[in-house]
Amino acid sequence: MSHPPHGLLVMKFGGTNMQDAAAIRHSASLAGRSLKEGVQVVVVVSAMAGVTNGLLHLADAAQGGDIARANDEIAALRTRHFTAAQDLGAAPDSETVRELRELHETLRQAVYGVYLLRELTPRSRDLIVAFGERLSAPLMSLALELSGLRARHLTGGEAGILTDTHFGNARPLPVSYERVRDRLSGFLSSGTTPVIAGFMGETDQGAITTLGRGGTDFSATIVGKALGADEVWAWKDVDGVMSADPRVVGDAQNIGVLSYGEVMELAYFGAKVLHPLAVTPLQESGIPLRVKSAADPDFPGTLVQAQPEEDATHPVKAVTAIRNVSLINVTGAGVLGVPEVVASVFTAIARENVTLLMVSQSSSMSNVSLAVPTVDAGRTMNALRAGVTTELRVEEQDDVAVLAIVGSGMRGQKGVSARLFGALADEAINILMISQGSSELNISVAINAAEVDTATRAVHRAFGLSGQPVAAD
Numbered sequence: 001m002s003h004p005p006h007g008l009l010v011m012k013f014g015g016t017n018m019q020d021a022a023a024i025r026h027s028a029s030l031a032g033r034s035l036k037e038g039v040q041v042v043v044v045v046s047a048m049a050g051v052t053n054g055l056l057h058l059a060d061a062a063q064g065g066d067i068a069r070a071n072d073e074i075a076a077l078r079t080r081h082f083t084a085a086q087d088l089g090a091a092p093d094s095e096t097v098r099e100l101r102e103l104h105e106t107l108r109q110a111v112y113g114v115y116l117l118r119e120l121t122p123r124s125r126d127l128i129v130a131f132g133e134r135l136s137a138p139l140m141s142l143a144l145e146l147s148g149l150r151a152r153h154l155t156g157g158e159a160g161i162l163t164d165t166h167f168g169n170a171r172p173l174p175v176s177y178e179r180v181r182d183r184l185s186g187f188l189s190s191g192t193t194p195v196i197a198g199f200m201g202e203t204d205q206g207a208i209t210t211l212g213r214g215g216t217d218f219s220a221t222i223v224g225k226a227l228g229a230d231e232v233w234a235w236k237d238v239d240g241v242m243s244a245d246p247r248v249v250g251d252a253q254n255i256g257v258l259s260y261g262e263v264m265e266l267a268y269f270g271a272k273v274l275h276p277l278a279v280t281p282l283q284e285s286g287i288p289l290r291v292k293s294a295a296d297p298d299f300p301g302t303l304v305q306a307q308p309e310e311d312a313t314h315p316v317k318a319v320t321a322i323r324n325v326s327l328i329n330v331t332g333a334g335v336l337g338v339p340e341v342v343a344s345v346f347t348a349i350a351r352e353n354v355t356l357l358m359v360s361q362s363s364s365m366s367n368v369s370l371a372v373p374t375v376d377a378g379r380t381m382n383a384l385r386a387g388v389t390t391e392l393r394v395e396e397q398d399d400v401a402v403l404a405i406v407g408s409g410m411r412g413q414k415g416v417s418a419r420l421f422g423a424l425a426d427e428a429i430n431i432l433m434i435s436q437g438s439s440e441l442n443i444s445v446a447i448n449a450a451e452v453d454t455a456t457r458a459v460h461r462a463f464g465l466s467g468q469p470v471a472a473d
């Protein structure tokens with residue numbers, strides 16, 4: 001590979017890289033290339049593409065009383081995993097096939113429990129949804145072994161990842177780092193490649209937790225920090241982190257270097273390419289993260305490191321968007337000049353654990369506007385109605401999107417917001433709300449959801465990210 005050999009790499013393979021036997025075999029060969037160069041590798045895998053959503057659907061079906069549909073979906077998952085095992089070369093009586101059969105049986109029992117109770121708690125949802133990664137890890141071990149390497153698969157908990165009890169969005173406890181080190185070092189020193197089921201950990205009582213959607217990136221960086229890896233490589237189906245979602249902007253470019261801060265902003269503002277917290281374990285140690293294309297392994301991809309790379313001609317490095325957003329406006333004379341009212345708004349929201357995407361307050365304090373994911377809007381409205389003083393009007397506006405521009409080069413640069421607003425005005429796009437963090441790493445605007453793709457393309461062009469020259473201000 002074009003990179004100098006490293007002592008220890010953590011390699012994460014996403015859902016697309018695990019989607020069938022051919023993809024798994026190719027992923028195993030990417031790990032194998034580094035192993036053959038004398039590098040130690042720890043592999044962290046996602047579920048096969050689409051499996052996580054399938055598990056969420058079937059859990060909902062069971063809760064709703066439709067056990068026939070849930071069982072059909074379990075049968076389809078079973079076929080998919082058995083087919084992959086068979087295509088990889090597993091014999092019908094092999095250890096892998098036996099383990100897959102046992103895992104499916106346990107999944108079936110867990111889903112039947114949900115059906116009997118007609119209750120799907122966050123805890124049982126995590127147990128069910130983590131089967132995706134528990135089922136893909138044995139397939140990766142098999143692929144590595146069939147290519148002549150020694151491998152051993154582990155659940156997140158077995159690998160040492162201990163979390164809090166925020167089921168669905170759990171956070172690793174600091175003790176995880178030592179545990180991961182203790183549990184994996186023996187495998188590494190004996191030349192065995194650990195294959196860890198990503199996305200999951202467990203509580204100190206042994207209940208399975210998940211780290212939030214896209215959480216396998218996070219698992220990989222937790223393991224990277226624990227082992228003091230030289231680098232963490234996240235293999236993807238894209239060249240790297242791009243200047244916009246390539247599904248929306250056809251001429252989006254790969255970004256060579258990003259800082260941890262820039263990547264966090266990008267992920268927070270909807271770039272699905274990395275989990276928003278993925279770089280947090282790396283920040284203290286400065287371990288680099290590389291986002292790489294499995295289809296083009298020699299392409300350097302995106303290097304994520306502590307220092308941003310400044311490019312005076314491109315103060316903005318990427319444009320990103322969050323869909324399915326709602327605005328909540330709190331207005332009324334009661335807000336005017338009364339900080340306690342504003343405080344009560346935030347207290348009510350904090351109790352509900354809602355992600356606040358944007359906040360803006362008019363300087364007269366007569367209005368507070370909040371942007372929240374639409375899935376949380378109902379809960380937010382109820383909390384505000386119950387938790388704030390009487391004379392306030394609380395209104396919800398749906399079908400909104402938040403568009404953000406991200407780049408450390410914006411700091412102190414004049415004319416960036418003017419260019420953003422100009423690009424939107426040229427497309428006759430109305431801005432509903434504006435926010436700029438004091439870190440000046442991003443500027444975000446709320447717009448109508450129907451206009452978000454047009455807006456993304458226009459802003460991408462306006463900041464010269466499509467490779468075309470930009471008109472001077």
Ligand SMILES: Nc1ncnc2c1ncn2[C@@H]1O[C@H](COP(=O)(O)OP(=O)(O)O)[C@@H](O)[C@H]1O
Pocket residue numbers: 013014015016017046214235236237238240241242243244245246247270271272273274318320
């Ligand atoms: N700025 C961006 N750069 C790269 N990919 C992006 C960006 N924004 C959105 N994406 C989408 O993220 C996808 C990769 O993320 P994801 O599917 O979660 O990866 P994986 O499952 O392989 O880990 C790409 O297919 C791409 O469509």
Ligand SMILES: N[C@@H](CC(=O)OP(=O)(O)O)C(=O)O
Pocket residue numbers: 013014015016046047049052053132198199212213214215216217
């Ligand atoms: N399978 C989980 C975790 C994950 O990280 O997946 P992917 O790497 O395919 O985005 C999810 O879909 O959220």
